[in-house]
Amino acid sequence: MKFLDEYRSEPLAKKILEEIRRTVTRPWVLMEVCGGQTHSIVKYGIDRLLPETVELVHGPGCPVCVTSLEMIDKAHAIARQPDVIFCSFGDMLRVPGSEADLLVLKSRGADIRIVYSPIDCLKIARENPDKKVVFFAIGFETTAPANAMSVWQARQQGIKNFSILVSHVLVPPAMAAILQSPLNRVQGFLGPGHVCTVMGYSEYEPIASRFHVPIVITGFEPLDLLQGTLMTLRQLEEGRAIVENQYPRVVKREGNRVAQELVNKVFEVCDRKWRGVGSIPQSGYRLRPELRDYDAESLFNVEGITTAESTICISGLVLRGVKKPHDCPAFGKQCTPDHPLGATMVSAEGACAAYYAYGRHLQLKHEAVTAAAAPA
Amino acid sequence: MCLAIPGKVLEIETNNEGVRMGRANFGGIVKQVCLEYTPDVVRGDYVLVHVGFALSKVDEEEAARTYQLLADMKQLGELDVPDHPAPAALEEPHEIP
Secondary structure (H helix, E strand, O other), X not given: OOOOHHHHOHHHHHHHHHHHHHHOOOXXXXXXXXXXXXXXXXXXXXXXXXXXXXXXXXXXXXXXXHEOHHHHHHHHHHHOOOOEEEEEOHHHOOOOOOOOOXXXXXXXXXXXXXXXXXXXXXXXXXXXXXXXXXXXXXEXXXXXXXXXXXXXXHHHOOOOOEEEEEEEEOHHHHHHHHHHOOOOOOXXXXXXXXXXXXXXXXXXXXXXXXXXXXXXXXXXOHHHHHHHHHHHHHHHHHOOOOEEEOOOOOOOOOOOHHHHHHHHHHEEEEEEEEOOOEEEEXXXXXXXXXXXXXXXXXXXXXXXXXXXXXXXXXHHHHHOOOOOHHHOOOEOOOEOOOOXXXXXXXXXXXXXXXXXXXXXXXXXXXXXXXXXXXXX | OOOOEEEEEEEEEEOOOOOEEEEEEEOOEEEEEEOOOOOOOOOOOEEXXXXXXXXXXXXXXXXXXXXXXXXXXXXXXXXXXXXXXOHHHHHOOOOOO
């Protein structure tokens, strides 16, 4: 496919890697923010192609992973109701709540449907006037324009039986929270390319200067990730800390103004609880008060649900780049994609799930066996 | 989750609800796309699409520039060439402007 395949060229990847080796003189820790980037990095083994002194740690940018257990349980409480058609992106279906997941609820008779786009829910609502259609509106800034449009169009078209359960999260406050933590190891960021397609990247400039940390807005293909890594390393080696854009073919500094305008008409910023991390001030969106009629959380009265997380799981530390998936004693043992214990194993874009999907738990076992078998 | 892929816009229309929609080709798969957020896009443009919404026009000039920058990066064999002129070169006479 045009604009994808050419960014997977092996000869060019080798050239960038050579340039990275020439650039690096000291150890550095970089974080890729977005779960899509994590998935690409593990899939292509990019972290293992880099010099040993360059460590990539994996950020919190997987909205499925960081959706709080409370919110999942709220979704399940709504989806169980007989007059509800509950719509969701496919990747939320297997995320376990305290009692079950959406697939299990579906098998017990709940009307749960996977949609490709939130706008598809409006058609379902028109076709089922006697049902309440609820969409599980999760995502980062990338998904906010689509979710905002679904509510805006519902209002324009006078659709009354549609609402959304909002669990939106925002990237910049999470990056600031990571940098403020006393455990922080991150020295430079590969910024989230598609979030910035919508929002632009001016809001990252104060973070770069306040924490003196380079942020390079980066795409998702192997060459994008390698070039973003090179640009970040060059800044670190030269002592610079600014925002740069590796992904100008889709990202502009101002972002998509038309999309931002509708997002701001529909949503307002609020505090948000992140699974594995806890509450981060001003790190989410909720519907504006004048759109309360579309807010499933208040329509269905699901406040007051509280939950408990696994005590073994270290996903909070993985999400902040403090630990790697294989540092967890449960990784690939009690905790697998079929039976995830926490945030980073629940979606394919979570760091633990990506490590598992590409067999890194097997390699670890192999290494352990080889080490044990080696003569002392 | 933030997965977004580039597709070529085949046609643009305003639907019954007054929404600017289109069809885009993603490497042979054609899907409906909402173009409300990309008012400047015309037929034949590439757009970056996330959950059925075009979020940005793909800037072909910038794409070519990025790619060229990578392609122009030094070859492996050139790595031993020092960035500064060799001492012998310095001794050569050169014109003073």
